[in-house]
Every structure is written in structure tokens, then in C-alpha cells.
Amino acid sequence: xxxxxVYIERDSTRRKISKLVRRSCLGSNQQVVNELSKxxxxxxxxxxxxxxxxxxxxxxxxxxxxxxxxxxxxxxxxSGGLHEKMAWFWHSLLTTHRxxxxxxxxxxxxxxxxxxxxxxxxxxxxxxxxxxGALLAYxxxxxxxxxxxxxxxxxxxxxxxTLGVGQxxxxxxxxxxxxMAGWQVDRETNKVNFNKRRAFIAPLLFRGVQDSWxxxxxxxxxxxxxxxxxxxGRQVWFYLGGGWLNDSDSxxxxxxxxxxxxxxxPLVEKALRDTEGSPDYQRPKTGLEYxxxxxxxxxxxxxxNLYRLRDLNQxxxxxxxxxxxxxxxxWLDTGSMLVRGQMAFNVDFEQIDDWQSIDANEAFNRCGLxxxxxxxxxxxxxxxxxxxxxxxxxxxxxxxxxSSPEFQML
Amino acid sequence: MSYHDLYExxxxxxxxxxxxxxxxxxxxxxxxxxxxxxxRHLIQGAxxxxxxxxxxxxVYGTKFTNKNSKEDTFENPNLEYGSxxxxxxxxxxxxxxxxxxxxxxxxxxxxSMVVPYGSGTYYDQRPNVAIPQEEVLTLNDxxxxxPNLARLHQRGITILQGVGSKQNSLSHFDCEGFWQRGxxxxxxxxxxxxxxxxxxxxxxxxxxxGLAVGGHTPYFNSxxxxxxxxxxxxYLNYLSADENWERKKVFHEALRTYGSEVSDSHIDVVHKxxxxxxxxxxxxxxxxxxxxxxxxxxxxxxxxxxxxxAAELIDSDTGVRVVHARLGGFDTHTNQRGxxxxxxxxxxxxxxxxxxxxxxxxxxxxxxxxxxxxxxRRVSENERGTDHGQASNIILAGAIDNVVMGEVNVADSDDRxxxxxxxxxxxxxxxCAEWLGIEGDSIFPDSxxxxxxx
Numbered sequence: 001x002x003x004x005x006v007y008i009e010r011d012s013t014r015r016k017i018s019k020l021v022r023r024s025c026l027g028s029n030q031q032v033v034n035e036l037s038k039x040x041x042x043x044x045x046x047x048x049x050x051x052x053x054x055x056x057x058x059x060x061x062x063x064x065x066x067x068x069x070x071x072x073x074x075x076x077x078x079s080g081g082l083h084e085k086m087a088w089f090w091h092s093l094l095t096t097h098r099x100x101x102x103x104x105x106x107x108x109x110x111x112x113x114x115x116x117x118x119x120x121x122x123x124x125x126x127x128x129x130x131x132x133g134a135l136l137a138y139x140x141x142x143x144x145x146x147x148x149x150x151x152x153x154x155x156x157x158x159x160x161x162t163l164g165v166g167q168x169x170x171x172x173x174x175x176x177x178x179x180m181a182g183w184q185v186d187r188e189t190n191k192v193n194f195n196k197r198r199a200f201i202a203p204l205l206f207r208g209v210q211d212s213w214x215x216x217x218x219x220x221x222x223x224x225x226x227x228x229x230x231x232x233g234r235q236v237w238f239y240l241g242g243g244w245l246n247d248s249d250s251x252x253x254x255x256x257x258x259x260x261x262x263x264x265x266p267l268v269e270k271a272l273r274d275t276e277g278s279p280d281y282q283r284p285k286t287g288l289e290y291x292x293x294x295x296x297x298x299x300x301x302x303x304x305n306l307y308r309l310r311d312l313n314q315x316x317x318x319x320x321x322x323x324x325x326x327x328x329x330x331w332l333d334t335g336s337m338l339v340r341g342q343m344a345f346n347v348d349f350e351q352i353d354d355w356q357s358i359d360a361n362e363a364f365n366r367c368g369l370x371x372x373x374x375x376x377x378x379x380x381x382x383x384x385x386x387x388x389x390x391x392x393x394x395x396x397x398x399x400x401x402x403s404s405p406e407f408q409m410l
Numbered sequence: 411m412s413y414h415d416l417y418e419x420x421x422x423x424x425x426x427x428x429x430x431x432x433x434x435x436x437x438x439x440x441x442x443x444x445x446x447x448x449x450r451h452l453i454q455g456a457x458x459x460x461x462x463x464x465x466x467x468x469v470y471g472t473k474f475t476n477k478n479s480k481e482d483t484f485e486n487p488n489l490e491y492g493s494x495x496x497x498x499x500x501x502x503x504x505x506x507x508x509x510x511x512x513x514x515x516x517x518x519x520x521x522s523m524v525v526p527y528g529s530g531t532y533y534d535q536r537p538n539v540a541i542p543q544e545e546v547l548t549l550n551d552x553x554x555x556x557p558n559l560a561r562l563h564q565r566g567i568t569i570l571q572g573v574g575s576k577q578n579s580l581s582h583f584d585c586e587g588f589w590q591r592g593x594x595x596x597x598x599x600x601x602x603x604x605x606x607x608x609x610x611x612x613x614x615x616x617x618x619x620g621l622a623v624g625g626h627t628p629y630f631n632s633x634x635x636x637x638x639x640x641x642x643x644x645y646l647n648y649l650s651a652d653e654n655w656e657r658k659k660v661f662h663e664a665l666r667t668y669g670s671e672v673s674d675s676h677i678d679v680v681h682k683x684x685x686x687x688x689x690x691x692x693x694x695x696x697x698x699x700x701x702x703x704x705x706x707x708x709x710x711x712x713x714x715x716x717x718x719x720a721a722e723l724i725d726s727d728t729g730v731r732v733v734h735a736r737l738g739g740f741d742t743h744t745n746q747r748g749x750x751x752x753x754x755x756x757x758x759x760x761x762x763x764x765x766x767x768x769x770x771x772x773x774x775x776x777x778x779x780x781x782x783x784x785x786x787r788r789v790s791e792n793e794r795g796t797d798h799g800q801a802s803n804i805i806l807a808g809a810i811d812n813v814v815m816g817e818v819n820v821a822d823s824d825d826r827x828x829x830x831x832x833x834x835x836x837x838x839x840x841x842c843a844e845w846l847g848i849e850g851d852s853i854f855p856d857s858x859x860x861x862x863x864x
Contacts, residue, residue, distance in 0.1 A: 005677050281676060283676075310641060310642075311642045312641075313625070313626060313641055329679050330626075332676060332679045332680050332683055333638070333639070333683055334618070334636065334637075334638040334683045334686045334690075335626070335638045335639040335641065336683070337680060337683035337684055337687060338638070338640065338646070338648070338649075338687055339641070341648070341665075341684065342645050342648035345658060345661060346648065373677055375667070375668050375669070375677065375681070378667050378668075379664040379665065379667045379668060380664070382660070382664045382667055383660060383661075383664055386660045386663075388656070388660060392657045392660075395657060396657055396661055396664070399664075400664050403661075403684075405668075405676060405677040405680035405681065406677075408676070409676055
């Protein structure tokens with residue numbers, strides 16, 4: 001899908017900054033855009049990158065939902081900015097389902113890891129992630145023994161977390177499964193143990209190299225491969241609204257990021273800085289992204305609206321499969337637009353400051369839309385000329401802006 | 411003022427965030443075997459309080475992590491699901507037939523649903539979880555229904571015994587994928603969901619041809635036609651008139667100005683979705699709130715609500731031909747009697763309620779409900795429940811004759827203790843497709859299984 005639409009520009013500075021903000025923050029609003037518009041694009045990127053993250057640990061609890069609800073509330077804070085945005089990215093790339101994660105203790109541990117390494121180093125993150133108690137359960141590394149190793153983790157490590165599909169052989173999958181066998185999660189003591197008797201100790205041939213491979217060496221080897229930098233770099237680029245890079249650009253990005261030792265912050269900075277002039281609306285907001293962007297405008301109390309994430313098909317720790325959530329136009333299908341359309345209409349206006357002053361212009365501003373298609377403008381014109389009192393007009397202006405195709409996009 | 415100062419954290423950093431009274435992310439049951447002790451307690455607690463049935467609205471099955479579904483990996487976000495050739499319509503097809511698939515997610519224990527009460531082996535193998543002979547609602551000398559299926563027993567249903575696959579995997583994900591694609595031996599290269607292959611040839615440009623009332627389902631994957639997946643059918647009420655109807659009408663009119671241009675642009679994708687919705691809303695008309703005292707809702711819970719919406723949309727002129735609904739919670743490794751009994755009540759009230767609604771609305775003569783699960787469970791129990799098995803019993807109800815087909819011999823299970831397959835599941839799927847009016851061979855080109863009824 002490409003963005004072929006021609007847009008009417010409403011404000012050139014705010015257009016750029018608003019795009020940057022919506023790509024960088026989950027919950028952001030007009031004030032952020034206004035404030036950042038006072039300086040240059042470059043300075044705005046720096047400011048967003050240097051926002052102070054809240055690195056507090058998830059609650060220790062026996063209730064899985066308490067951990068997930070805690071996270072949902074944390075993600076709302078716009079001051080978390082890129083930090084929260086990237087923590088969510090890592091959960092969607094390195095995903096785990098709550099029902100197959102060895103319980104709340106390990107989900108809390110994993111979440112802590114994803115959040116502290118959100119803008120850290122990918123190699124360090126992955127080294128810890130592959131021996132994480134929740135992931136070991138999810139991808140069947142827990143209990144895998146060398147005599148009959150489970151291949152799930154080794155396959156997904158290469159297919160989804162490092163090289164990408166087709167960049168390794170079935171022999172590599174089997175060899176890595178052997179080399180990574182031996183991990184066991186002890187749920188009594190909440191410890192991840194390595195059981196040597198279940199491990200493979202003799203040398204193995206993995207990707208053409210004979211060595212005494214183990215989990216750490218496998219991950220290091222994969223992270224040393226430039227294709228890992230290209231594969232993960234391309235995903236980050238797309239996630240941050242830079243579009244889907246072609247093979248050659250993705251290879252170039254990989255070469256560069258490999259040289260940066262897989263440090264995440266420079267990659268994010270590059271993805272935002274180098275795309276200042278890219279098209280406005282590159283991909284659909286996912287359900288969760290829609291939730292926070294909508295919420296920042298209508299002022300939901302997040303804790304009263306958690307269920308909406310399920311209705312929007314993106315509850316954290318409930319991915320539809322190991323590859324995480326869809327990345328395509330399924331986020332805009334009829335069922336999704338039923339939910340989003342309802343949310344655009346059923347707004348509690350008492351929660352919105354000064355709602356009576358909202359007109360077409362203000363509605364677009366509040367939604368951060370500074371590039372508008374002719375079709376959306378036409379829909380807004382219909383509201384402006386409709387036979388309604390001024391209160392209803394104010395409300396309907398916001399309905400149209402919130403439900404506009406532009407607002408569905410990142 | 412710096413960017414950070416724009417936001418004052420309303421909570422002191424030391425304080426715990428305010429959590430909702432009841433954790434919302436737990437408002438549905440899990441149909442997966444919880445490894446976590448605390449999680450299990452949570453589920454049982456919720457069940458005891460009745461929260462899963464009546465509280466918080468809808469009850470859905472868990473979306474399994476579909477571990478082996480490679481077409482779902484989206485390495486390239488522009489890739490779509492694999493598709494298969496569009497099937498063809500039979501020349502003698504009966505017009506307007508509707509197939510309603512109810513998926514029992516988690517692996518339904520078919521031997522507790524259709525009970526082989528005449529078999530001594532069944533009682534020997536299941537000292538704790540067998541359904542006592544005196545409770546069974548008998549169908550003949552050897553089999554009968556679970557006691558909580560009284561409404562369906564009275565109404566009459568078709569039983570297919572020993573429906574299973576021709577491969578050996580007992581993984582949720584493998585088996586689910588095989589069922590979804592109609593791949594009976596795990597080797598056939600179908601790339602799309604079997605219901606998607608039914609939907610495509612039936613599409614005549616109606617607002618919805620395929621309706622998933624229990625959320626997105628891989629059964630619909632790669633459908634080219636208009637399908638709608640509702641995670642929460644309650645949202646449909648938004649399309650109806652309410653106290654803000656004047657403003658809503660203007661809003662809907664504004665959405666209609668977008669037009670129906672079809673292109674690759676995201677903008678047009680959104681427009682098309684809105685038009686489908688508005689057409690659907692118009693055709694569905696004003697919808698009364700579900701009647702909470704109707705057993706379909708009060709006993710049927712989430713599944714009842716799903717089928718209630720399905721009945722309304724089938725009755726309206728929206729063009730629905732294939733419905734997918736889902737009831738989760740069938741992975742009964744433990745506490746089988748309590749959980750499974752409750753699920754049977756939900757199934758009974760929902761399906762019987764749906765059939766009654768079909769009679770009242772006048773489409774009973776063209777609707778078929780097929781109750782599937784991705785696998786059955788082992789013949790022998792593990793003291794508190796049963797483990798993943800192979801072939802199982804399934805039930806059908808609606809505009810077909812009520813018969814018993816296939817067989818289950820619990821004394822003659824395979825070497826792993828599984829019921830042997832007497833009816834390959836693609837035979838059932840192919841039969842359902844043919845019943846809908848589709849040339850079976852056109853969507854199951856690699857299958858030559860028997861057609862069970864017409």
C-alpha cells in the first residue's frame with residue numbers, strides 16, 4: 001500500500017512536527033505539537049529522544065492482569081515518549097502470550113527487561129530475552145533437551161528475531177535447537193536454570209562453523225551477521241512510520257546499524273531524522289496506537305477504558321501468533337472501523353476542555369491533522385453547513401476529525 | 411517550558427497507579443491450559459462468581475498463539491494471506507443457505523458431549539470424569555447427550571462420530587491450522603481458510619458475506635469478499651438510533667460523502683469499511699437491546715450474544731451466508747466436570763436459542779449450525795480431566811435430517827489412547843460447502859472424501 005493521496009497543507013511547520021510526534025509517542029496531544037513546533041525538526045527529535053523514561057519495575061503480584069494493566073497505564077504518559085513507544089515495539093517483535101508464559105512472575109520480569117532495554121542495545125536485549133522465563137515457556141525452550149530438542153525457539157530466533165525467513169537452513173535450526181537445549185524454569189523458586197545433563201556439550205556444525213556452541217554463542221553469532229541488523233532495522237524503520245524499505249535500502253541500513261553495534265537509540269534517531277520529508281500517512285495505526293492517540297484527545301481515564309484494547313484487537317500479551325500483530329490494512333477493516341467509528345461518536349464531551357469552541361479548524365488541530373485530503377475536507381464541510389445548533393456542530397466536527405482516514409494512520 | 415514539563419504526572423511516582431475495580435484484561439476465560447497456578451485460581455474464582463457468564467458483557471475464547479502459521483508472519487507488511495483459486499457454485503444450489511460454524515476452542519471432549527454410555531470401557535477408563543449413565547439423555551442403546559444439552563436433545567440434532575484428521579500432531583496450533591485450512595493430512599497446500607474459500611464464490615456484492623461474531627478468525631483468512639469480524643457485537647448498537655440520532659445522522663452522512671472509490675490508498679480502504687458499515691446499519695435497522703432474560707443470553711452468555719447478533723443480521727438483508735462464532739475454554743486438562751458441564755449449558759442455550767430465533771424470523775429452513783473443535787480428547791482420563799486427543803464427536807443442527815453417522819469405539823483406540831478417525835474432518839467441511847451450494851471439488855481439489863448429506 002502506498003499513500004497516493006494529495007493533501008491540503010494547513011500549517012507546514014506543525015505538519016512536520018505533528019507527524020514526528022505521532023510517530024514517536026503513543027499518547028500525545030496538541031500541546032506537545034505546539035511546544036515542539038517552536039524549535040527546529042532536528043531539535044524536536046533530540047528533545048523526544050532525551051525524554052526521561054520511567055523505569056520503575058512492574059508490580060510483583062500473583063495477578064497477571066495487574067501487571068498488564070500497570071503497563072497499559074504507564075504507556076499513556078506522553079513524557080515516556082519514545083521510550084514507551086519502543087518498549088511496545090519490542091513486545092510486538094519479541095512477543096509472548098500471557099497464557100503460555102510461566103505465570104505473572106516471569107511476565108513481570110520480561111516486561112521489566114523490554115522496558116529497561118527499550119532504547120538500549122539489541123544484542124544485550126536479545127541475550128537476556130532468549131533465556132527469559134516467560135519466553136522459554138512460550139517458545140518451548142523450557143525443558144528442551146539435547147537428546148530430543150524442541151526446535152520452536154531456535155527457528156523463531158532466526159526467523160523472527162534475527163535473520164528473517166529463508167536466511168538459514170533446516171540443519172541450522174536443528175543444530176541451534178541442540179546447542180540451546182538445557183534450560184529449565186523452576187516455578188517453585190522462580191529461577192531459570194541451566195541443566196548441563198540435558199545440554200549438548202560436544203562440538204556442532206552451525207551455519208558452517210564447527211564449535212562448542214551454546215545459547216550465548218548462537219545469539220552472538222546471529223547478531224554479528226549484518227542481515228540481523230538489516231532485518232530488525234527495517235522493522236524499526238517501518239514501525240516508526242518511515243515506510244517499508246526496499247531490499248537494497250534495508251541492506252544499507254543494516255550495514256550502518258551493524259557498525260553502530262546494534263545500539264537502539266542511534267537507529268531510532270536516524271529513522272526519525274532521515275525521514276523528515278517522507279509522506280504523511282505511512283501505515284495504519286494499530287489498535288493500541290489508535291487507542292492512545294484517541295485517548296489523548298478525548299481524555300479517557302485509561303483505567304476505565306482498558307477493555308477497549310481488546311475490542312480494538314490489541315491487548316498486550318495476547319498476540320494472535322508468535323509473529324505478533326498484523327502490520328497491514330486489517331487494522332482498517334469493517335470490524336475495526338465499527339469500533340473506531342463508535343469511539344469517534346461516543347465521546348464524553350464533559351471530559352474535553354472548552355469543547356464548545358471546537359470548529360472544523362480546531363478539530364483538525366486537536367487531532368494533529370495538518371495535512372487533509374479533499375475527501376475529508378468535504379466531509380467536514382458537510383458538518384459545517386448542516387442544519388444543527390452550534391453545540392452539535394462542535395461535537396460533529398470532532399467526530400469527523402476523529403473518524404477521518406487520516407486519523408487512522410500513523 | 412520544556413517538553414517534559416508539559417505533563418505533570420498526576421500520580422506521585424511512589425504511588426501505585428489506580429487500577430480498575432476488576433482487572434479488565436481478565437474479563438474473559440482462558441481456553442488454554444494455564445500453567446500458572448495463580449492464573450488457574452483466578453479463572454476458577456471468576457467462574458465461581460459467575461463473572462464469566464453474566465459479568466462484563468461478552469465471553470470469548472482465547473486466541474491461541476498460532477505458532478505454526480507461517481503465512482501469518484508478515485515479514486513484509488505488504489504481503490497478504492496466501493490465496494487459493496475461487497471456487498464455483500453448483501448448478502443445483504439452493505439459494506440463500508447460511509452456514510453457522512461454532513468453534514469450540516481448546517479441544518472439546520467429544521465423549522462428554524456425545525456420551526458412549528453403553529460402553530464399559532468408557533466407565534473403566536474414566537472413573538472420575540465420565541458422565542454417569544443415569545444422567546445421559548439417551549439417543550439410542552449406545553450413545554446419548556450430556557445432561558446439559560436438554561434443549562438440543564429435545565429439538566433433535568445430527569451426530570457425526572469419530573470425526574478426525576489423518577495426521578498425528580496433538581498440538582493446538584498444528585491442529586487448529588489444519589482444521590482452519592481444511593488440511594486433513596497436514597500435507598495439503600491450502601493457503602487460505604476453509605470458510606474463506608466458501609465465502610468467496612458466494613459473494614454477490616452484499617454488505618457482508620462472511621460474519622465473524624467472535625472476533626477475527628483464521629478460518630476467514632484471505633477471503634476476497636467482504637467479511638466483518640466483530641470483537642464485540644455490542645458495538646453494532648452504535649449504528650442504531652439513540653438520543654443523539656440527529657447528530658449521528660449528520661455524522662453518517664459525512665462518512666458517506668467519502669464515496670466508494672476502490673484503490674490501494676489507505677484512505678479508500680477506510681472509506682470502503684465505513685460504507686459497508688453504514689449499509690449494514692441501514693439494512694439491519696433498529697436493533698432492540700438483547701433481552702437478558704432470554705435463556706439464549708442468560709444461559710448462553712457470550713456465545714448466546716454472538717449468535718443473537720448473527721440471527722439479527724441473517725434476518726436483515728445484509729447478505730450474510732457464512733457465520734463464525736466461538737466459545738473458548740475447552741482445554742480441560744483439569745477440573746473437567748465443572749468446566750465442561752458449564753460450557754455444555756452455554757452451548758445448548760445458545761444453539762437452541764439461535765434455532766428458535768431462526769424459526770421465529772423465518773429462516774430456519776435455510777440454516778445449518780455446525781459445531782466443530784480442533785481435536786478431541788484422550789479416552790482415558792488423567793484423574794481430573796483429559797489430555798489432547800484425536801478424533802471426536804461433533805454435532806450439527808438445523809435444516810438437515812437428524813441422524814447419527816460414523817462410529818466411535820472406545821475399546822478400540824489407537825496405540826496412544828486416541829479414538830480412531832471414522833469420518834475425516836474434510837469430509838464434514840466439504841459436505842458443509844456443498845450444502846451451501848459450492849462445488850466441493852473446486853475448493854477441496856485434493857480431497858476425494860465422501861459427501862455426508864445434501
